[in-house]
Amino acid sequence: MALIVQKYGGTSVGSTERIKGVARRVAKYKAQGHQVVVVVSAMSGETNRLIGLAKEILEQPDPRELDVVVSTGEQVTIGLVSMALMAAGMKAKSYTGAQVKILTDSAFNKARILSIDEENIRTDLANGYVVVVAGFQGMDEDGNITTLGRGGSDTTGVAIAAALRADECQIYTDVDGVYTTDPRLVPEARRLKSITFEEMLEMASLGSKVLQIRSVEFAGKYKVKLRVLSSFEEEGEGTLITFEEDNKMEQAIISGIAFNRDEAKITVRGVPDRPGIAYQILGPVSDANVDVDMIIQNVGVDGSTDFSFTVHRNEFAKAMDILKNQVQKHIGAREVIGDDKTAKVSVVGVGMRSHVGIASKMFRTLAEEGINIQMISTSEIKISVVIDEKYLELAVRVLHKAFDLDQEAV
Amino acid sequence: MALIVQKYGGTSVGSTERIKGVARRVAKYKAQGHQVVVVVSAMSGETNRLIGLAKEILEQPDPRELDVVVSTGEQVTIGLVSMALMAAGMKAKSYTGAQVKILTDSAFNKARILSIDEENIRTDLANGYVVVVAGFQGMDEDGNITTLGRGGSDTTGVAIAAALRADECQIYTDVDGVYTTDPRLVPEARRLKSITFEEMLEMASLGSKVLQIRSVEFAGKYKVKLRVLSSFEEEGEGTLITFEEDNKMEQAIISGIAFNRDEAKITVRGVPDRPGIAYQILGPVSDANVDVDMIIQNVGVDGSTDFSFTVHRNEFAKAMDILKNQVQKHIGAREVIGDDKTAKVSVVGVGMRSHVGIASKMFRTLAEEGINIQMISTSEIKISVVIDEKYLELAVRVLHKAFDLDQEAV
Numbered sequence: 040m041a042l043i044v045q046k047y048g049g050t051s052v053g054s055t056e057r058i059k060g061v062a063r064r065v066a067k068y069k070a071q072g073h074q075v076v077v078v079v080s081a082m083s084g085e086t087n088r089l090i091g092l093a094k095e096i097l098e099q100p101d102p103r104e105l106d107v108v109v110s111t112g113e114q115v116t117i118g119l120v121s122m123a124l125m126a127a128g129m130k131a132k133s134y135t136g137a138q139v140k141i142l143t144d145s146a147f148n149k150a151r152i153l154s155i156d157e158e159n160i161r162t163d164l165a166n167g168y169v170v171v172v173a174g175f176q177g178m179d180e181d182g183n184i185t186t187l188g189r190g191g192s193d194t195t196g197v198a199i200a201a202a203l204r205a206d207e208c209q210i211y212t213d214v215d216g217v218y219t220t221d222p223r224l225v226p227e228a229r230r231l232k233s234i235t236f237e238e239m240l241e242m243a244s245l246g247s248k249v250l251q252i253r254s255v256e257f258a259g260k261y262k263v264k265l266r267v268l269s270s271f272e273e274e275g276e277g278t279l280i281t282f283e284e285d286n287k288m289e290q291a292i293i294s295g296i297a298f299n300r301d302e303a304k305i306t307v308r309g310v311p312d313r314p315g316i317a318y319q320i321l322g323p324v325s326d327a328n329v330d331v332d333m334i335i336q337n338v339g340v341d342g343s344t345d346f347s348f349t350v351h352r353n354e355f356a357k358a359m360d361i362l363k364n365q366v367q368k369h370i371g372a373r374e375v376i377g378d379d380k381t382a383k384v385s386v387v388g389v390g391m392r393s394h395v396g397i398a399s400k401m402f403r404t405l406a407e408e409g410i411n412i413q414m415i416s417t418s419e420i421k422i423s424v425v426i427d428e429k430y431l432e433l434a435v436r437v438l439h440k441a442f443d444l445d446q447e448a449v
Numbered sequence: 450m451a452l453i454v455q456k457y458g459g460t461s462v463g464s465t466e467r468i469k470g471v472a473r474r475v476a477k478y479k480a481q482g483h484q485v486v487v488v489v490s491a492m493s494g495e496t497n498r499l500i501g502l503a504k505e506i507l508e509q510p511d512p513r514e515l516d517v518v519v520s521t522g523e524q525v526t527i528g529l530v531s532m533a534l535m536a537a538g539m540k541a542k543s544y545t546g547a548q549v550k551i552l553t554d555s556a557f558n559k560a561r562i563l564s565i566d567e568e569n570i571r572t573d574l575a576n577g578y579v580v581v582v583a584g585f586q587g588m589d590e591d592g593n594i595t596t597l598g599r600g601g602s603d604t605t606g607v608a609i610a611a612a613l614r615a616d617e618c619q620i621y622t623d624v625d626g627v628y629t630t631d632p633r634l635v636p637e638a639r640r641l642k643s644i645t646f647e648e649m650l651e652m653a654s655l656g657s658k659v660l661q662i663r664s665v666e667f668a669g670k671y672k673v674k675l676r677v678l679s680s681f682e683e684e685g686e687g688t689l690i691t692f693e694e695d696n697k698m699e700q701a702i703i704s705g706i707a708f709n710r711d712e713a714k715i716t717v718r719g720v721p722d723r724p725g726i727a728y729q730i731l732g733p734v735s736d737a738n739v740d741v742d743m744i745i746q747n748v749g750v751d752g753s754t755d756f757s758f759t760v761h762r763n764e765f766a767k768a769m770d771i772l773k774n775q776v777q778k779h780i781g782a783r784e785v786i787g788d789d790k791t792a793k794v795s796v797v798g799v800g801m802r803s804h805v806g807i808a809s810k811m812f813r814t815l816a817e818e819g820i821n822i823q824m825i826s827t828s829e830i831k832i833s834v835v836i837d838e839k840y841l842e843l844a845v846r847v848l849h850k851a852f853d854l855d856q857e858a859v
Contacts (some may be wrong), residue, residue, distance in 0.1 A: 055502060055505035055506050058506065059506065089525065092465060092525070092529060093528070093529065093532060095465035096465050096468065096469070096529055096532040096533050096536060097532045097533070097535065097536045100532050101531065101532055101535050103542075103543075104527075104528040104529075104531040104532050104535075104541075104543055105528065105532075106528075107524060107527060107528035107531070107543050107545070108524070108525050108528035108529060110524075111521035111524045111525050114517060114518070114520075114521045114524070115499065115502070115518050115521050117514075117517060118503070118514040118515065118516075118517035118518035119502060119503065119506055119514075119518060121511065121514040121517070122503060122506040122507045122510050122511055122514050122515075123506050123507070125507065125511050125514075126506060126507045131514075132513075133513075133514055133517050135517070135594075137547070138592055138593075138594075182548055183548075184545075184548075
């Protein structure tokens with residue numbers, strides 16, 4: 040008998056028919072003798088409808104009151120799912136975030152979980168109930184309703200699994216696992232049977248939007264066994280996300296090719312090579328709430344260097360404006376140039392820690408196709424390059440093939 | 450400076466535009482220096498939408514889970530109303546029933562309020578906030594979400610007013626007050642400036658559906674000054690519901706003519722005139738959840754009597770079936786006869802306590818029109834008669850005129 044936390048996203052509970060499907064799946068696990076906690080999102084479209092109502096009142100709705108409104112989405116789902124479980128012959132009981140007591144800080148719209156009181160859930164499970172918990176929400180110590188921000192239901196699922204020391208946290212989505220790359224781009228892309236947390240973090244942050252990054256970090260921190268599955272397939276084992284590299288009997292060197300189409304690069308030329316210069320350049324950018332992705336600074340020559348970074352394409356104009364009008368003169372840089380027709384491609388794999396030659400293989404593969412590399416950034420388990428966006432699809436395809444990702448690992 | 454509780458029903462908050470209208474009205478009261486608590490229902494149609502979703506899952510939804518789902522309707526409204534108040538320049542804060550701590554019993558779908566913790570609201574009011582409370586809902590001592598049943602938002606409004614010892618509880622609806630009778634039937638019907646609680650109870654239970662009966666009882670019990678107003682008119686003083694007859698400077702003898710079109714009468718003939726017989730007849734009816742309205746038993750002759758009562762027309766067949774097949778033989782009654790083509794008309798007024806001749810005037814007025822009276826029942830402040838339903842409109846019109854209800858009281 041195992042204790043399993045199952046998290047269902049908005050499309051998986053998008054209609055009463057689909058909710059009945061969730062109940063059928065839970066029934067299977069119950070029939071096998073498992074204890075099941077179900078964590079659910081709002082029915083698809085509902086959160087946007089509620090935000091829309093709020094914006095009709097006020098373009099910038101009050102954060103506290105927005106959480107009061109938006110959190111009703113998941114509350115409706117927990118009631119309906121509990122009813123569906125009962126209709127399928129199970130005992131079930133719903134909990135809002137406040138009822139569980141999922142204690143968060145008071146950062147409305149983007150709260151962080153501080154603690155979870157799991158005692159009542161544990162008692163209900165012992166008494167044979169399926170427990171249904173509202174994802175995405177909690178309450179602060181003053182009893183205010185809070186939400187964790189978009190995608191926060193994944194985090195709730197993992198946090199509940201951690202608090203209960205569940206055997207597995209299953210995340211049901213509309214994809215059946217994590218792939219070596221986007222199958223829409225590369226038809227030969229394969230579903231990975233397992234992937235390490237570190238790889239998953241790199242894959243997620245690089246645009247493989249299967250799981251919310253925070254939930255993966257959370258799972259890693261509390262060593263929760265995480266599995267991504269499709270809620271639209273009866274069978275299928277999805278992709279297991281492991282937190283110990285050694286657990287894997289067979290380790291592919293490279294797990295996948297991630298990419299990001301919306302990357303824009305900015306270079307500040309002729310920057311005085313002195314301490315504090317990075318902060319002087321990026322401080323004003325970050326103050327304007329522009330997220331910076333890759334940052335590259337090469338060794339300086341003659342007391343001067345070039346400083347490059349990438350931002351989301353939508354924020355390119357804003358960032359350029361800040362640099363040209365606030366930063367350039369202030370730090371005495373020669374010029375600021377940028378290009379928003381770029382893309383980022385990354386090769387990810389924990390195996391590269393112990394294997395040499397991955398970088399050179401990547402660069403050679405791209406060179407053979409005549410693709411110029413504009414920027415390079417590396418971490419322990421990934422190598423990212425920025426290239427002209429028009430070569431993106433080609434680069435992903437040839438790298439996928441070069442690293443044998445279309446072959447089952449032996 | 451007064452403390453005013455304003456309750457807005459579903460149509461008054463039926464769109465974001467109307468919610469902005471609520472904010473404008475509250476702003477007026479705040480500008481006059483009053484403290485305001487706003488109690489709101491779900492946006493019109495929302496409760497039915499949520500119940501509909503639940504019924505798609507299960508025809509008889511689990512009561513606890515139904516309350517979890519349905520209570521979200523008011524929760525959305527409190528958030529939106531609070532935002533609208535802020536947009537209109539006020540400080541505002543929303544409370545769900547659980548957040549106020551409106552403690553109820555655990556009778557899901559029809560819970561009763563046990564106590565209200567008003568301390569936080571009082572603090573917020575003192576700090577200049579408009580407090581917005583979700584009507585219709587509370588929580589039981591185990592932290593389960595409960596609802597008070599349909600129309601329960603009125604009860605919440607009155608209960609909050611009682612707990613805060615508010616100066617006035619204003620109930621905003623789509624009518625501008627309580628009328629001497631239904632204006633659709635009698636165009637000369639007048640809005641009453643005031644009405645006593647006792648009269649209101651009789652008017653409400655007789656079908657003047659302006660206020661939920663329970664809320665009026667509640668107001669009477671805790672001596673809350675209640676006012677019914679239209680949320681669609683800028684001006685207008687509505688109808689004040691008073692709990693002390695003596696407060697009225699001028700007292701009309703009769704306040705209004707109430708009526709009920711859906712009355713069906715049943716008579717059990719030749720009933721043995723012995724103790725316990727009423728219970729033996731009505732016990733099985735009530736066990737079948739059939740609500741009984743008027744009950745009449747006349748003095749017996751030769752150890753035998755006739756027993757009559759009225760039920761809602763929809764439950765006529767069910768009640769007849771119970772009496773004919775379970776009760777008649779058991780108690781040894783001669784026969785059971787019924788008529789579902791009847792209607793009830795009532796003359797209501799506290800003034801009749803100190804005035805004689807009201808009953809005879811009513812009976813004479815009906816007789817002059819050739820309307821036969823089938824049953825009569827009286828209380829201290831009302832006289833009800835059951836008549837053939839085809840005379841209903843005529844009876845209401847002539848009584849309205851006979852008691853000078855179309856004239857302003859002098």
